[in-house]
Amino acid sequence: MRAAAITDDRTLAEVDLPAGEPAAGEVRITVAYCGVCGSDLHMLGGSTPAGFVLGHEFSGTISAVGAGVEHWRVGDRVTALALSGCGACPTCRHGHSSACAEAAGRCPGVGRPGGLAEEVLVPADLLIALPDEVDDRAGALAEPLAVATRAVNLAGPLDPDTPALVMGAGPVGLLVAEVLRAHGVQQVRIVELREARRDIAARLGWTAVGPDSAEPLPPGRPPVAFDATGHPAGFARLQELLPIGARVVLVGVPFEPLTLNGLQMVLKEWTIRGSLGYSRSDMEEAVALLAAGRIRTDLLVTETVDLAGAGAAVTGLADPRSRNVKVLVRPGS
Ligand SMILES: [Zn+2]
Ligand SMILES: [Zn+2]
Incomplete structure (x- = not known):
């Protein structure tokens, strides 16, 4: 079979491998x-060995x-959990399956x-069935959509009047916005550095502004915010924008340390939590959202x-x- 494997000079090359x-x-x-x-x-920039085939x-x-x-x-059509624990250890039993020591391996x-x-x-225990309503292209988005679904599920109660702020208009940020809409949240603002991505967010119908925009969140209920940048500057800017009572979910993966303004966190009574991967039920919810046509995958996939x-x-x-935004590879083409 054909595959794209990591090369010694840290790119990918098409190779022939046994299908097994x-x-x-x-x-x-x-x-x-x-x-x-x-x-x-x-992973390409890290210690993953040459010859490894990426793609989760x-x-x-x-x-x-x-x-x-x-x-x-x-003949069954499927996708798969790409971060799923052993199911038996205390971490898994307490609902943090993605954080299980065996999950990645x-x-x-x-x-x-x-x-x-x-x-x-x-x-086989990682498989998730794709219903007929979810075509293969949309099915490839179930995994990142499950990441967004978990982040929204961990944010706490939401109602139509809860204002939402999403930092970052990459795939996860945009999918978080889509899941929020599916949960009935009507006021979503996206903050994104890159103009090209703001344009894409706008094409999806979102209000996307630059990080220096002074536009405050709508008044009313304390907002729920999602950091989908995983970047110190994104998290710093987010804290400047957060009013009293905000709830924050970190869904982007910060590979560098973030700086938390602890004084503001106390004075404004923020709640901040992390979200890693998803559970099986988050992924099943993601597939159900796709099957119901609630996620506009056609606009998110920008290249194949x-x-x-x-x-x-x-x-x-x-x-x-x-x-x-999201590039799909079609190995059979
Ligand atoms: Zn486990
Ligand atoms: Zn991924």
Whole structure:
């Protein structure tokens, strides 16, 4: 099969690899689409070994079923959890499955070969069925949408009058805004540095402003805010904008330390929490939102490339001039 693997000079190249047969408890999936993601860029720049196949946001059709796998058949359309714990340890039992010590290692594109390939082997307990209403392109967005769904679910009670502020108009920020709308929240403001991304947010119908905009949030209830930048400057600016009683969910992954204005947090009684990955129920909710047509995936997918274009798609995520939101790779094309 064809796949896009990490090279010694830290890009991706198309290679030929054996598709492999599913071991006991696994299935093999013919990948339809695989999204590229900021964490792919992070892994490419990190210590992930050359030869590894990235890709954790994929949709496809089961092409082979290993021994002992029940409930799944060849031809079933699926996506997969890309961060899912063992299910048995205290971390998992307390509802933090994504933070399980085993979560990364068992998941395709993170701890084992992923979906930037014509075929991918996946433990059957990670599979999520895609209903007919969710086509393969939308199905590849279920994983990042589950990240957004969890962040919104962890934000606490929401009602139509709760103002919402989203820092960052990348895929996760825009998907958070879409999930908020699906939850009935009517006042969502997005703050985004890049003009190109503000334009995309505007095309989706969102009010998107630059970080220096002085426009306050609408008065009324304390807002709920989401940092989808994972960037120290984004979090710093967010704190300047937050009024009394704000709730904040950090959903972007801050690889550098963030600075918290503790005095303002106390004086303004903010609640700040982190959100990592998703649970199975968050992913099932994400697929249900897609099936109900509540998420405008057509506008979020800005480019589709073949495996030969996967490397440029990943490195392009770091280009501030890029006009892309979500790029999908179509390994079979
Ligand atoms: Zn991702
Ligand atoms: Zn666990």
